[in-house]
Amino acid sequence: MTSFVSHTTVDCAHAYELFEWWKQLLGYVDVDGDPNLPGHEECMVLDPESGHRILFIEVPEPKSVKNRLHLDLRPRSGSRDDEVERVRSLGGTEVADHRGQHGPGTGWVVMADPEGNEFCILRSQAEVDAGAPVEQ
Structure with missing residues (x-):
């Protein structure tokens, strides 16, 4: 079962x-x-x-520590960087930037919603298909 x-x-x-x-x-x-x-x-x-x-x-209870579980979001269209900017325009905040750590065009950005819940913005599928290494 x-x-x-x-x-x-x-x-x-x-x-x-x-x-x-x-x-x-x-x-x-x-x-x-x-x-x-x-x-x-x-x-x-x-x-x-x-x-x-x-x-x-x-x-x-208010959020008090880092999330132990989070969502990884992949843009349906556009690029990771475009999506990061769109999230910012909606009121999301950047927590950590992991772009380029595994070479040019790689990585992700950790963001937070208005209540501090963290999530990651990954590269779009088109960016992944273009040949850069996969996120770790």
């Missing part, structure tokens, strides 16, 4: 606000029949292509 990942859950202080931010970042959509409204303590988004879901749930 095995299990599968039903959805990814993000603990947060403001579920609706973070849900809206990630929905814009990822191009995810609302789940049919599950209205997400200001003040809701749980809000879920859905990737219309893969079916992946992310649940934002309010908890009383």
